[in-house]
Amino acid sequence: MCNDDYKNRIKKPTTFKEQVNILRNRNLIVDDEEQAAEVLSRINYYRLSAYMLSFKTNDRFYEGVSFSDVHNLYEFDKKFRNMIISILEPIEIAFRTHIAYLIAHKYGSIGYKNQDNFRNADYHSGMLQKFQEEIERSDEIFVQHHKSAYGGVFPIWVVIELASFGLLSKIYSNLKEKDQDENSRYLL
Structure with a gap:
């Protein structure tokens, strides 16, 4: 066609x-x-x-x-979604913070770049690629600052802020088991 x-x-x-x-x-x-x-x-x-x-x-x-029935369902869904987001946001921020903290203190500021610090080389390579894509796409002031002040070298606590929740989950899954356990203890 x-x-x-x-x-x-x-x-x-x-x-x-x-x-x-x-x-x-x-x-x-x-x-x-x-x-x-x-x-x-x-x-x-x-x-x-x-x-x-x-x-x-x-x-x-x-x-x-009625139209009101449809509109009320939409409004209920919007309020419910916002409520869920408000509940999950602090958990996501803590998860993000503790992954960055663990990697930084155990492997160094840019230890996330070393594949030896993770389980799977392919997943690690994909993570680095995603980080690079997010850096290139971002117009955040902190990204521009690190590009100009540090030659585009980003410590883990900076790039982690660019990661989607899906990428955070993949990073966690690719952490070594002992690092996953340690990270989980932070969150409990």
């Missing part, structure tokens, strides 16, 4: 009011059209449509389902 065929199948853009009408035509109860259009002006229709899935089948909403 060529690109023109796809272009012909892509839906045309709609106004917020048209989006409300589409929802109404699919059996969604909309008590306040202006309020629904205002919500859609703040929350992309496509994002909100993910919350609509449990309220419909075959593009038709179940009897009695």
Whole structure:
């Protein structure tokens, strides 16, 4: 199928009011059209449509389902997600801190660069590559500072701040077993 065929199948853009009408035509109860259009002006229709899935089948909403039901589910999910993040953030920061502390004090400021300090050479190489990608992508002031002041040499306590939680998990998994045990004791 060529690109023109796809272009012909892509839906045309709609106004917020048209989006409300589409929802109404699919059996969604909309008590306040202006309020629904205002919500859609703040929350992309496509994002909100993910919350609509449990309220419909075959593009038709179940009897009695209202726009407020969908919006309330979205708001509940947002509050729940923020609550979970607020609970997990201190744990992640402590995890990040203790990995950096352990590596720095056991192997030196740039000991993370030495593969001998880790279990798996391939994972270690991937970690270094990810760090480099994050350094190149970052516009953080502390990254620019280390590039100019230290010739781009980054101690573990700096690069660890660029790591995603997924990368942190991989770093921990690649620590030697005795280092994992020691790191776990910090967190308990």
